[in-house]
Amino acid sequence: MQEKCVLLVENNKNETAAMTSLFNRAGYRLSAVSDGYAALDIISGNQYDMVISELNLPRMSGIELLVKIKEIDTNLPVILISGDVCVKEAVEAMKNGAYDFLLKPLAAETVECIVSGIYRAPVVAEQPSMNGKYAIITNNSEMNHLMNYAEEIANSRASVFIHGESGTGKELFARHIHQNSARKDKPFIALNCAALPETLMESELFGYEKGAFTGAIARKKGKFEAADKGTILLDEISEMDYQLQSKLLRVLQEKEIDRVGGTESVPVDVRIIATTNRNIDNLIHEEKFREDLYYRLNTIPLHLPPLRERQDDIPLLADYFIKKYNKLENKAVKGMTENAITALTERSWKGNVRELENVMERAVLLCKGNLIDEKLLSLNGRSVPAFHPGSLLQSVIPEVSLRELEKKVIFQTLDKTKGNRTHAADILGISVRTLRNKLNEYRQKMDEQ
Structure with missing residues (x-):
């Protein structure tokens, strides 16, 4: 695959370093400048596949830069990011042609979703085996049973609702279902329903027509059209606005979407997988989630166990992360001491696999010898307790x-x-x-x- 070039416009050095590392790990070449004028100079003489710009820049705002970039190249995708954003700014950005508006810090999963959406390439196509980028690492009998069940229902058109705590691997299971289905060569599009303001969610899902609002200079396809013949993951669907849920219900019933500002319905063939880490029954009782939508989505329910209920997987996962970060950080850690393994298995892991990965990444970076001991699983020689507000x-x-x-x-x-x-x-x-x-x-x- 040809290397993709990304231009980052960011005046914070720490943010630039973090983003550079994030995109390099994802396999993309990132160049960085600190303000809009420098960005315009470099764009005119180079070919970029995507521009990511901070909203609050010196001398020229991110939105002003967006407008000027669109004057140079209408088709160049521009994504605005900000640690603090109000709905008004987000709406203005989308009206002026921004491909997306995201909140910092960006996660690795978000980067993959951005890239897969822009390049229209199914992310899962590059990792067809259990040794791939989105591997599910387990020896646990319940997890293996769930994986076998996921493979059995993969070819169904029925919606899947994956329940589980944060960090248990809900998106990995969604990708596993897609990869084992007849749709595996078609797009897999993931959208975090909590990451976008309510006012942008409808156009992000269903797209919009030219002239639908000020600044809509061309038709834009939404995530459902981008996922046609493939799979769409609606992550954290419990955060979706109640009124928008009724429009999603219609998509499930009629197999068609209505673009914002459109007059004709557009048929779509999409397998829907939804996830949540919340108690849906409580949300239905509080009238925050539609009961009829829940029944439509919950045709095939999956509940993923937390890491504390699959302790036999902890040493296996730890070993996997050691090998992963050995490769990424050019280290040569061979394994862990018995005390370290005991310390890991006795921990409650309220952040689940995601928390374990963070701990192991830090341990690999700090390890000076061949083996990780229990002291490297903590900070300042003290154990790292679960944090409680x-x-x-x-x-x-x-x-x-x-x-x-x-x-x-x-x-x-x-x-x-x-x-x-x-x-x-x-x-x-x-x-x-x-x-x-x-x-x-x-x-x-x-x-x-």
């Missing part, structure tokens, strides 16, 4: 209102998770959408002061 209350001044207390806990949790909103929402026991709304509320009050 309740412990934050010890540092909160008691003479504050309940609203101020809530705000302090949210910001301190974000600080602990290094700004990762999905992880912070999991810790706080709220949805990503609720967290985003809270942050927008705090920002609006600051603007009013």
